[in-house]
Amino acid sequence: MGAGGRHVVVVDLGYGDAGKGTVVDWLCATRPVHTVVRFNGGAQAAHNVVLRDGRHHTFAQFGAGTFRPGVRTHLSRHVVVDPLALAAEADHLAEVGVPDALDRLTVDGEALLGTPYHRAANRARELARGADRHGSCGLGVGEAVAYGLTHPDEAPRVADCRNPVLLRQRLTALRDRLTAELGPLDAPPVADCLPAFTAFADRVAIVDRSYLAGALRAGTCVFEGAQGVLLDEWHGFHPYTTWSTTTFANAETLLAEAGLAGQAERLGVLRTVTTRHGPGPLVTEDPTLPLADPHNPTNPWQGRFRFGHFDAVAHRYALAVAGGVDGLALTHLDLADRGLDLRICQRYDTLDELTPGPPGDLDRQAAVTARLLAARPVYDAGPPVDWPDAVTAALGVPVVLTSHSPTAEGKVEWARTLSTPLV
Structure with missing residues (x-):
């Protein structure tokens, strides 16, 4: 994977949380990677990386290769950029030994700006749903996307942070519209927000969309997706989805714009168990499984983290939706090693x-969702003897990487071939 300067696109073929961060970190630890490119989502991403010495960081907006010296992060225009959350993340990275994360960051000026008003509106809507909550992360990413679709010429964008007068106008209009719709928002006055956004513009390299073509030609890039294909805004199980295209589509668009269409390997990430954080279909859910995820606890917005057996039906659907992959990264093999x-x-x-x-x-x-909520799983006779072979057979795609621990050292790369074509 990624040999000979080839780029790699990493996408989760589940409901998220399959281990994209640890896979991206491994790629950056074992190859000379120039830049990690984020191509969807925003601050709601939570990609956990653990180093051999025990240091840990949950990557939200910075690329999950940031622990590796010299690896850059580029936030493309398809990312909702939250400068306040970004500053807090940079502070934690500095605490765990990465003081230069902001120096290695570039941000496309066309990207939508995530603000406290989006976050407050997101939480107000989710609370109003009561028992019918969608499982939002409560960080306002979907709210920013929705506002950008409704008011494309007035939505705050990253480049606006260099123009305080324009930014004030756009933040005021945003606040006023959302307040008129939802009532008073739990968010600070515009005047209190402006200094943070202008400081962000002074500190971070804001670029135009032509920048990425140069980065792609300067060295290998890893495109790091957020969330999972089964949460995709168009192909996920409505309404328990995200306001984001979680397939390879955005990455392929960025590559094509650089004249590099098709010049990247497509890597799908899956766990040995199928998981979901929050409500929505999880056909194979099994509350008796003795599992917990220390990096995904129950929280007030998404709810509890749920575990189920490996759902080949759902993952084959994800492969079809995504247009296929070149190989699979299968994580959490340590669970199988425990004899569960x-x-x-x-x-x-x-x-x-x-x-x-x-x-x-x-x-x-939505009709598919209703059908899934009523469906029951039919399992193979017993646990797989060889998980990589079993998953390869079930999905028709070779497992090319296995992960047996959270660290890069716990990964094993495989050379596999199939007698049947890739999906």
């Missing part, structure tokens, strides 16, 4: 396969 009774679900009691529909048909996706 972990199974693979090859079909449900009511259907064998999920078929992707046209993007944007949310009524169709």
Whole structure:
């Protein structure tokens, strides 16, 4: 993977939390990577990286290769950039021995700006849903995207941070519109926000979209996706989805704009167990599994972190939605090493396969959601003897990397071939 200067795109083929961060860190530890490119989502991402010496950081906006000296981060225009959260993340990175994270960061000026007003509106809407909450992270990323779609010419963007007068106008209009819709927001006055945003513009390199083409030609880049394909805004199980395209599409667009269409390897990441943080379908959920995730505790917005057996039906759907991958990274093999009774679900009691529909048909996706909430898993007879072989057979795609611990040293790269074509 990534040999000969080839770029790599890393995407989660589940509901998120499969281990994209640790895979990206391993790529940056074992290859000369120039830049990690973030191509969707925003501050709600939570990509955990643990080093051999015990240092740990949950990467949200910085690329998960930032522990590796010299590896840069580029936030593309498809990312919602939250300068306040970014500053807090940079502070923690400095505490764990990375004082130059901001020096290695570039941000596309066209990216939408995440603000306290988006965050407050997001939380107000989620609270109003009561028992029908969608499991939002409560950080306002979807709110920023929605506002950008409704008011594309007035939505605050990163480049506006260099123009305090324009930024004040746009933040005021944003605050006033959301207040008129939702009532008073739990957010500071615009005058209190402006200094932080202008300080961000003074500290960080804000670039235009042509910058990325140079980075792609300067060395190998790793495109780091956020969340998971099963949460995709168009193909996920509505309404328990994200306001973000979680497939390879944004990364492929960025590559094509640089004249490098198709010049990247596509790596899908999966756990040996299928997990979900918050409400929504998880057909294979098994509350009896003796599992916990120290980096994904229950929180007031998403709720609890849920575990299920490996859902090959859902992951085959994710592969079809994403347009296939060149290989799989299979994480959490240490769970199988513990001898747990972990199974693979090859079909449900009511259907064998999920078929992707046209993007944007949310009524169709809501109907799929209802069907999944009523479905029951049908499992293979027993735990796999060889997990990489079993997953390769179930999905028709080779496992090329296995992870047996949170650190880069716990990864094993495989050379595998298939007699059947890749998905």
